[in-house]
Amino acid sequence: MPRFKRYLILCLLPLLLGCSEEPPGGWYGHDITGVMPDLEFNLVDHRGKAVTAEDYRGKIKLMFFGYTSCQHVCPVALSKLAAATRELGDQADQVEILFVAVDPKRDKKVLDEYVTNFTPDLVGLTGTQEQLKAVAKRYRVAFSYEKPRDNGFYIVNHSGAVFAFGPQGKTRLLIDDQSKTANITADLRRLIEQSSI
Amino acid sequence: MTLPPLLEQSVAFLLPYDFSPTVLLVCAGAALLYHRGWRRTRGGWGQALLFWLGLLGMYVVLQTQFDYYAQHSFFMHRLQHLVLHHVAPFLIAVSAPAAILGAGLPDRIHRHVVAPLRRNRLLGHLYAAIQEPLVAGAIFVGLIYFWLIPSVHFYAMLSVPLYNTMNWGMAIEGLLFWWMIFNLRAPGASDMRHYGYRLLVLFLVMFPQIALGAYIALSNHDLFGIYAACGRILPITPLIDQAIGGLLTWVPAAMMSVVGGLVLVYRWKRQSQQVEQPLSPTLGCAR
Numbered sequence: 001m002p003r004f005k006r007y008l009i010l011c012l013l014p015l016l017l018g019c020s021e022e023p024p025g026g027w028y029g030h031d032i033t034g035v036m037p038d039l040e041f042n043l044v045d046h047r048g049k050a051v052t053a054e055d056y057r058g059k060i061k062l063m064f065f066g067y068t069s070c071q072h073v074c075p076v077a078l079s080k081l082a083a084a085t086r087e088l089g090d091q092a093d094q095v096e097i098l099f100v101a102v103d104p105k106r107d108k109k110v111l112d113e114y115v116t117n118f119t120p121d122l123v124g125l126t127g128t129q130e131q132l133k134a135v136a137k138r139y140r141v142a143f144s145y146e147k148p149r150d151n152g153f154y155i156v157n158h159s160g161a162v163f164a165f166g167p168q169g170k171t172r173l174l175i176d177d178q179s180k181t182a183n184i185t186a187d188l189r190r191l192i193e194q195s196s197i
Numbered sequence: 198m199t200l201p202p203l204l205e206q207s208v209a210f211l212l213p214y215d216f217s218p219t220v221l222l223v224c225a226g227a228a229l230l231y232h233r234g235w236r237r238t239r240g241g242w243g244q245a246l247l248f249w250l251g252l253l254g255m256y257v258v259l260q261t262q263f264d265y266y267a268q269h270s271f272f273m274h275r276l277q278h279l280v281l282h283h284v285a286p287f288l289i290a291v292s293a294p295a296a297i298l299g300a301g302l303p304d305r306i307h308r309h310v311v312a313p314l315r316r317n318r319l320l321g322h323l324y325a326a327i328q329e330p331l332v333a334g335a336i337f338v339g340l341i342y343f344w345l346i347p348s349v350h351f352y353a354m355l356s357v358p359l360y361n362t363m364n365w366g367m368a369i370e371g372l373l374f375w376w377m378i379f380n381l382r383a384p385g386a387s388d389m390r391h392y393g394y395r396l397l398v399l400f401l402v403m404f405p406q407i408a409l410g411a412y413i414a415l416s417n418h419d420l421f422g423i424y425a426a427c428g429r430i431l432p433i434t435p436l437i438d439q440a441i442g443g444l445l446t447w448v449p450a451a452m453m454s455v456v457g458g459l460v461l462v463y464r465w466k467r468q469s470q471q472v473e474q475p476l477s478p479t480l481g482c483a484r
Contacts, residue, residue, distance in 0.1 A: 035356045065428070137215075140355055142269040142428040159428035174355070176426050 026190065028183035029164065029173035039063070039169035041135045043100070046111040046124030053169050056123070059096045060191050061165040062175075065141055067103035067156045068114045074099075075118075077177055081162065082119040084184035092121070094192050100135060101126040102143040103156045139163055164188075167195045214265040217361070224256045231294060234301025244292040251288030254280050255368055268354065269430045271421055272441035278367055279445055282341070283453045286371035290379045291460060328377045330391075334398040337374040338405045340366060341446070345409065347420055354423045378457055392465040399458050403451040410447025414440045 039053040066074035085095045101107035115124035141159035148154040160177035258277045267277035419435045
């Protein structure tokens with residue numbers, strides 16, 4: 001009987017190992033390498049300078065679509081990304097967070113202030129409707145404006161996902177808004193490791 | 198010159214969200230062939246109406262802003278597939294367009310393309326295999342299930358090539374299935390035997406669709422996270438979006454089996470009357 005027990009434990013051991021924190025495939029986010037086209041856009045940054053994806057070459061990029069008047073989802077998501085990047089310590093400067101503001105009517109005036117108040121590492125991007133729609137279409141995300149309330153405030157429906165790009169602009173991961181900060185940091189570490197090869 | 202806003206909006210809606218030259222060419226080609234063939238054979242108005250409605254339906258769900266909504270709302274996606282896989286191919290197949298399309302084809306293409314393809318035994322066997330009613334029914338249901346596996350659905354909505362494969366697959370497979378239902382006539386076999394068999398398959402494909410649709414509609418958590426990740430454009434909650442999508446997979450999809458069954462029963466009756474009165478001229482199926 002003890003022998004049987006030993007065999008049983010031996011047989012169950014792989015199952016126990018399988019329960020460890022490490023996710024399948026090694027990524028916490030969804031691996032979308034090769035699924036979507038490389039990073040490309042023509043937008044204006046929060047300082048008013050026209051920029052393209054080329055300006056951010058060499059760094060891991062996290063791209064998130066939102067708007068400055070967003071009260072819950074965007075601040076939470078952005079602070080999570082900022083925290084996950086800070087956790088990288090001296091590697092933090094290898095990551096750039098791109099916040100694509102899709103409500104230019106309200107965003108344009110306040111984007112600089114919003115971004116600077118948030119965290120100095122954040123890049124705010126916006127543009128004309130055509131420019132924003134082009135980026136959204138490229139990454140198959142959507143945004144739309146709801147009817148204004150009596151006080152003029154209106155909600156913008158937007159995507160919740162964060163797209164991670166490699167240093168050369170290759171699409172790498174889709175991180176959904178439920179992800180834990182520690183898991184985002186772990187994924188960023190792996191992306192940085194793989195980019196130095 | 199500016200257009201009135203309503204007209205401008207309608208024009209904007211009719212423009213493709215993601216222009217596909219392939220869809221345009223295939224639809225325009227089919228339209229041209231049908232038009233030519235219909236004039237040559239003096240086809241009926243009723244069958245032409247069914248064919249044009251089906252073709253238009255496919256074009257609209259693929260090459261207008263409808264597609265934008267289908268990419269960003271689960272229930273609009275289900276509506277798109279309902280048209281692509283059930284309604285439009287149903288209308289096209291029930292209109293029995295084979296003879297008309299054939300008549301629209303230039304003789305040279307008939308001789309050099311269609312005839313060799315027909316003689317190809319491998320293709321013939323393959324076609325016969327997938328048109329075997331039970332097999333066709335299994336593929337019909339299998340494809341619906343396959344693209345609704347959450348992880349498969351996730352990548353299908355992100356990757357353009359995969360998305361196009363999904364939609365093309367649905368349209369082609371839908372045509373094959375409904376073609377089998379309305380036009381199949383196995384060589385040498387009497388048509389009579391097949392009516393019952395086809396009715397049975399129509400009946401059998403209903404249940405897996407009802408089960409899947411009910412499972413999705415009644416699910417109390419978001420099964421397809423991709424729509425939240427990529428942005429829902431219609432102001433409805435994820436669960437309502439999912440419930441409507443599930444209902445569309447459940448009720449109208451299964452109803453198409455009932456409508457198809459009625460058509461078959463009507464044709465069956467008509468044919469048995471013709472068998473009883475063999476002198477009356479045979480109308481009916483194209484092939």
